[in-house]
Amino acid sequence: MHHNPILIENLSYTYPDGTQALKNINLSIQANERVALIGANGSGKSTLQLHLNGILLPQQGGVKIGRWQVNAENLTKIRNFVGLVFQNPDDQLFMTTVWEDVAFGPKNQGVRGTQLRSRVREAMAAVDLDINDYGHKNPDNLSGGEKKRVAIAGVLAMQPQVLVLDEPSAQLDPRSRRHLINLLQNLSLTQLIATHDLDLALELCDRTVVLSQGRVVYDGSTERVMSNPDFLGQHSLESPLSYSRPYCNLADAPTV
Numbered sequence: 001m002h003h004n005p006i007l008i009e010n011l012s013y014t015y016p017d018g019t020q021a022l023k024n025i026n027l028s029i030q031a032n033e034r035v036a037l038i039g040a041n042g043s044g045k046s047t048l049q050l051h052l053n054g055i056l057l058p059q060q061g062g063v064k065i066g067r068w069q070v071n072a073e074n075l076t077k078i079r080n081f082v083g084l085v086f087q088n089p090d091d092q093l094f095m096t097t098v099w100e101d102v103a104f105g106p107k108n109q110g111v112r113g114t115q116l117r118s119r120v121r122e123a124m125a126a127v128d129l130d131i132n133d134y135g136h137k138n139p140d141n142l143s144g145g146e147k148k149r150v151a152i153a154g155v156l157a158m159q160p161q162v163l164v165l166d167e168p169s170a171q172l173d174p175r176s177r178r179h180l181i182n183l184l185q186n187l188s189l190t191q192l193i194a195t196h197d198l199d200l201a202l203e204l205c206d207r208t209v210v211l212s213q214g215r216v217v218y219d220g221s222t223e224r225v226m227s228n229p230d231f232l233g234q235h236s237l238e239s240p241l242s243y244s245r246p247y248c249n250l251a252d253a254p255t256v
């Protein structure tokens with residue numbers, strides 16, 4: 001039987017202080033789909049993503065990852081299946097060298113020896129970090145964008161089926177951002193990308209889910225929602241640059 005990699009049904013979540021962060025979320029994502037998750041600050045993007053590898057467990061409703069319900073018993077399977085890249089790489093990097101950090105996940109999965117070394121080498125190459133230049137560095141001493149790339153490499157090294165990214169382009173300079181976009185475009189993995197970078201969403205994702213105050217208020221074509229400034233404005237979002245600047249592509253400008 002075929003299972004979608006992500007299936008969320010009637011999911012609600014309230015933090016201990018009473019903040020209702022998710023309200024009856026329904027979302028189904030197919031294999032190899034790349035979906036953008038957008039919404040203003042506090043709309044619930046991170047809370048939703050934390051449910052996808054069981055850092056938060058459903059209070060009401062359910063989350064299925066492949067064949068498995070997200071619950072305490074299935075956590076190991078879920079975490080091998082879903083790689084989550086946090087918004088802040090400092091929450092993810094804690095070893096004393098970049099090499100050890102990238103190796104941490106696969107080591108935990110029991111990978112050793114040559115296989116481990118090639119996992120680390122390939123994951124670092126994917127994020128364009130030279131293993132000879134960066135392998136021995138202490139992650140604490142890297143720039144924000146470099147840390148982000150190490151965090152992504154650490155997740156890729158576990159060879160997940162689903163990649164969940166929380167604001168992957170934040171802190172990246174334009175060239176690293178471009179590299180990241182190319183990387184994500186070339187990965188044949190199911191991806192859910194929470195982002196404020198709506199141009200990145202437009203470029204990478206045919207489908208966008210918009211959250212507003214804990215609810216899904218849109219699930220459909222990225223082009224369609226991005227070209228609707230009124231709808232975006234109602235949910236405290238701004239049109240991406242590529243739509244708000246009519247002639248950013250000089251070839252489209254009228255000739256006088």
Ligand SMILES: Nc1ncnc2c1ncn2[C@@H]1O[C@H](COP(=O)(O)OP(=O)(O)OP(=O)(O)O)[C@@H](O)[C@H]1O
Pocket residue numbers: 015016017019020021039040041042043044045046047048
């Ligand atoms: N640990 C927590 N305890 C209480 N409330 C929380 C906690 N974490 C988040 N919240 C609240 O839950 C709501 C959703 O927050 P969440 O971090 O999921 O939003 P977000 O869409 O990821 O925002 P951002 O774009 O700022 O990252 C917000 O109202 C937030 O204040």
